[in-house]
Amino acid sequence: MTMTNRFFIFAGGISGAAGVALSAAAAHIGGGTVETAAHFLLAHAPAFLALGFLARMKILTAGAWLLLVGVLVFSGDLLMRNYVGTRLFPMAAPTGGTAMILGWLVIAAGASFARTEG
Numbered sequence: 001m002t003m004t005n006r007f008f009i010f011a012g013g014i015s016g017a018a019g020v021a022l023s024a025a026a027a028h029i030g031g032g033t034v035e036t037a038a039h040f041l042l043a044h045a046p047a048f049l050a051l052g053f054l055a056r057m058k059i060l061t062a063g064a065w066l067l068l069v070g071v072l073v074f075s076g077d078l079l080m081r082n083y084v085g086t087r088l089f090p091m092a093a094p095t096g097g098t099a100m101i102l103g104w105l106v107i108a109a110g111a112s113f114a115r116t117e118g
Contacts, residue, residue, distance in 0.1 A: 008048045034078070070100035
């Protein structure tokens, strides 16, 4: 297993843990942006795990990086706005969202490059 594969498995674990912790915080403290960030972290955690175990193609690794950067920027911006009162940087949430969309599209494109067996 490569370091990149291990990193994405690690990212999946951290993303899942952060999503659960933020879901609890949103339930007890409130905050719609915290809940949204938690949902995005939880939704992407299984993808990071799967890509960590399965990604052997560079295009899938590129898609995984786009997903990771996107979810960190998107969720980070929502959390900064909720807890600090300022944005991560201008247009951070749309930038992160766009990176996630592109990541999923790159992963989908990667399927067309995969070799078929049989």
